Amino acid sequence: MRRRSNYAKAAGRSGFARDEAGSMTVFSMFVFLIILIVGGLAVDVMRYEHRRVHLQNTADRAVLAAGSLRQPNDPEEVVREYFRR
Numbered sequence: 001m002r003r004r005s006n007y008a009k010a011a012g013r014s015g016f017a018r019d020e021a022g023s024m025t026v027f028s029m030f031v032f033l034i035i036l037i038v039g040g041l042a043v044d045v046m047r048y049e050h051r052r053v054h055l056q057n058t059a060d061r062a063v064l065a066a067g068s069l070r071q072p073n074d075p076e077e078v079v080r081e082y083f084r085r
Helices: 006-018 023-066 075-084
Strands: none
Touching: 023 075
16 A cells, blocks of 8 residues: 655645536536525415405405495495405
């Protein structure tokens, strides 16, 4: 078994530290992970906004129907019926 000198060991370590092979792969994986996270957040925000707009439209239609002068029913009951449907 051959022993390496201290100089050879140090040269081997510094060569390892300067070796850049595979650094783009690691960077690409981080970028890919960030893209997945941002994409997931975008989907969550869009689903939240879709539900919020749907609820807002229902509330608007219910209030307009309850406030109609032709409406003989109790306005609160009209609004509750809109949300039940």
